Amino acid sequence: MSTQLSQEAFDRLKAEFDDLITRGKIDIARRIETAREMGDLSENGDYHAAKEEQGKMDARMRQLQGIIEDAEIVEKVDTTSVSTGSVITIRYEGDSDTETYLLGSIEERRDGMEIMSPTSPLGTALMGHRPGDTVEYVAPGGHLRVAIVSISA
Numbered sequence: 001m002s003t004q005l006s007q008e009a010f011d012r013l014k015a016e017f018d019d020l021i022t023r024g025k026i027d028i029a030r031r032i033e034t035a036r037e038m039g040d041l042s043e044n045g046d047y048h049a050a051k052e053e054q055g056k057m058d059a060r061m062r063q064l065q066g067i068i069e070d071a072e073i074v075e076k077v078d079t080t081s082v083s084t085g086s087v088i089t090i091r092y093e094g095d096s097d098t099e100t101y102l103l104g105s106i107e108e109r110r111d112g113m114e115i116m117s118p119t120s121p122l123g124t125a126l127m128g129h130r131p132g133d134t135v136e137y138v139a140p141g142g143h144l145r146v147a148i149v150s151i152s153a
Helices: 007-036 045-070 121-126
Strands: 003-005 071-073 087-092 099-103 114-116 134-139 142-152
Touching (some): 003 007, 003 045, 121 134
């Protein structure tokens, strides 16, 4: 299953991956070697911390590699109906406040913008609908109705 990304998000993830496989691997190898030189590894906190960090870095590299290999670049966002990459403003039935979300991958994160997955129950219900439409979806607490206030790129 491909992950839909903007070109900006794809470039950011690719740069992070390239940094991890070059500078990141070199830095962690140096930290492990320095910690080994301190002696007994069984009680060496620096060594264990560096090895744990290496494991997390390796996991992130695998995650990034999978995303990059399967990424689908979304060039243009449709602003007439909800689609991946849309910034949507919604209002829950019975509520006067609105909420704004970017519909897309968590990797699309932007400062001050909440992300909604297009595969979540609400994200799936919103797909293809237009401003002014009201959609219903099943949440853990029951059926909810949401009005689409606006859509932007």
